[in-house]
Amino acid sequence: MLVFGKIMLVYYIAWNVFFNYSLNENQDRAALEFTPACDSPDIYRKGCRIMKKIRLGVVGLGHRGRAMFRIAAQNFDSVEPVAMCDIEEKFWVERQTFPGNESASMKEDFPSAKFYTDYDTMLKEAGLDAILVETPANKHADFCMKGLEHNLAVLSDVPFAASVDEANRLWDAAKKSKGMFMAGANPNEMGFVEALVDLYRKGYLGKISYLEAEYIHDCRSLWEVTPWRARGSVPIKYCTHSLGPLLRILEEDLRTVSCHSTGSWICPENPAHNDLMTATFSTESHVVFRLTTSFINNAHIGPHTYRVFGTEGYFERFSGRGKLAPVTFFSSNKLYGAKTLTELPIDTARPEFGSKAGIGHGGADYALLNRFLQAIEGKCEPISLREGLRMTIPGIYAAESAKRGGELLKIVYPWE
Numbered sequence: 001m002l003v004f005g006k007i008m009l010v011y012y013i014a015w016n017v018f019f020n021y022s023l024n025e026n027q028d029r030a031a032l033e034f035t036p037a038c039d040s041p042d043i044y045r046k047g048c049r050i051m052k053k054i055r056l057g058v059v060g061l062g063h064r065g066r067a068m069f070r071i072a073a074q075n076f077d078s079v080e081p082v083a084m085c086d087i088e089e090k091f092w093v094e095r096q097t098f099p100g101n102e103s104a105s106m107k108e109d110f111p112s113a114k115f116y117t118d119y120d121t122m123l124k125e126a127g128l129d130a131i132l133v134e135t136p137a138n139k140h141a142d143f144c145m146k147g148l149e150h151n152l153a154v155l156s157d158v159p160f161a162a163s164v165d166e167a168n169r170l171w172d173a174a175k176k177s178k179g180m181f182m183a184g185a186n187p188n189e190m191g192f193v194e195a196l197v198d199l200y201r202k203g204y205l206g207k208i209s210y211l212e213a214e215y216i217h218d219c220r221s222l223w224e225v226t227p228w229r230a231r232g233s234v235p236i237k238y239c240t241h242s243l244g245p246l247l248r249i250l251e252e253d254l255r256t257v258s259c260h261s262t263g264s265w266i267c268p269e270n271p272a273h274n275d276l277m278t279a280t281f282s283t284e285s286h287v288v289f290r291l292t293t294s295f296i297n298n299a300h301i302g303p304h305t306y307r308v309f310g311t312e313g314y315f316e317r318f319s320g321r322g323k324l325a326p327v328t329f330f331s332s333n334k335l336y337g338a339k340t341l342t343e344l345p346i347d348t349a350r351p352e353f354g355s356k357a358g359i360g361h362g363g364a365d366y367a368l369l370n371r372f373l374q375a376i377e378g379k380c381e382p383i384s385l386r387e388g389l390r391m392t393i394p395g396i397y398a399a400e401s402a403k404r405g406g407e408l409l410k411i412v413y414p415w416e
């Protein structure tokens with residue numbers, strides 16, 4: 001009887017193992033057999049799951065919001081353009097006439113998308129999966145927080161907070177949300193920045209001791225179409241384009257800052273303007289980072305310059321100057337033949353994106369949206385809120401330091 005019992009037990013275990021194996025195999029096969037349905041235009045694959053298209057909305061239909069929504073909807077099969085929101089209906093119905101950029105209205109281009117003047121209503125009614133936040137530069141965080149409360153995937157344009165309090169609240173909102181925040185740091189995705197990161201990771205630059213960035217862009221021609229730019233320029237707060245790419249190779253956060261402003265020389269009628277601001281940041285291990293920003297100037301250069309000094313090498317990206325095109329150089333003691341300054345054959349575009357590589361800010365916008373959409377599908381990591389805030393918060397402290405005549409301030413982040 002005991003022997004019979006043992007035989008039955010072995011038989012039972014063997015049958016179960018076989019049965020479960022067959023079941024799993026059949027389930028896998030069923031999933032595979034369903035694969036051809038993925039060719040349907042309405043669905044795309046998320047890992048092994050079949051997902052509907054990403055229902056995309058945008059808040060803020062200024063030049064930037066319209067451009068980003070168009071790039072997303074017209075270049076990525078996974079996107080379904082569903083809804084748009086602006087307090088001004090004209091940006092939906094009127095043709096776009098931004099200098100150098102003429103096109104049909106958003107209403108004509110996206111007839112099936114619904115337009116809202118109220119963001120809360122759009123969030124409640126439109127059934128979105130993802131939202132682009134393209135409101136004025138000092139008004140992003142509240143829109144992002146609401147998107148996160150609805151558990152959406154949120155792509156925020158730069159900068160990601162206008163004050164330390166906003167940064168803390170955004171940090172808390174992201175922790176509570178089941179959605180995803182991605183920092184819309186488009187320069188981080190540029191081709192020459194990828195090259196810099198690659199050189200650094202391969203050890204060609206050694207340890208980094210000093211970094212420098214400049215963002216010089218006379219924005220006065222934009223004052224009429226974007227009045228928030230005309231109210232009082234504090235360019236050091238618009239620092240993500242400059243800090244973001246270089247912080248990719250700096251493992252420490254920026255810890256202290258002292259900043260000075262020229263004040264308003266060129267438009268003295270508005271003392272709220274700071275023509276040019278320059279900040280010196282330092283990390284705990286005394287890596288120094290100098291940043292100069294100016295949105296009111298007569299320089300006709302720019303906009304972006306970056307320099308990196310390492311123990312084994314050097315990297316620089318110079319913006320255009322008059323007829324001189326932008327150029328990227330590096331040198332390294334660690335690479336045979338590269339001890340002298342050597343030009344790198346890379347610009348802003350990412351060659352791997354082929355015919356789409358140049359779309360939007362020399363390809364940075366396409367690369368950014370590609371990353372956002374891939375991150376929603378779980379295929380890569382988003383540019384995280386932490387990365388976004390470590391390139392935003394130093395500028396907020398820098399502006400405060402400038403107000404206090406260059407006082408050295410300690411920078412504190414929400415994760416501390």
Ligand SMILES: NC(=O)c1ccc[n+]([C@@H]2O[C@H](COP(=O)([O-])OP(=O)(O)OC[C@H]3O[C@@H](n4cnc5c(N)ncnc54)[C@H](O)[C@@H]3O)[C@@H](O)[C@H]2O)c1
Pocket residue numbers: 059060061062063064065085086087088091117119134135136137138157158159184186225226227228361
């Ligand atoms: N990453 C980049 O390369 C890049 C380039 C240009 C601009 N930007 C950023 O993009 C953002 C938008 O810039 P822009 O030039 O299009 O400015 P803009 O002023 O033309 O656009 C902002 C839009 O937001 C709308 N808006 C304001 N409050 C709103 C509300 N409560 N609800 C709905 N809509 C509201 C305004 O009516 C306006 O149409 C800014 O933050 C700017 O800094 C980023």
